[in-house]
Amino acid sequence: MTKPAAPKRHLPTSPFKAPATPIRKHFAMGDQVTHDMYGLGRVIGLENGIAVLVDFGSTQVRVLSPYAKMTKL
Secondary structure, three states, rough: OOOOOOOOOOOOOOOOOOOOOOOOOOOOOOEEEEEEOOOEEEEEEEEEOOOOEEEEOEEEEEEEEEOOOOEEE
């Protein structure tokens, strides 16, 4: 079993910009959200930092963190 590679550190003398750290998204029960694939929905369940359960009307979907395709309205 191999270990995952450590993230590369940014050198202060580098002419390139430091990599941006992704913003962690937080959702609460009842939040209205939009998803790129499923559309408009409402958060009906939470799993702390792991996933959220969203009701999109016709279907309920468990969306895993980091919620790249979902935004809070």
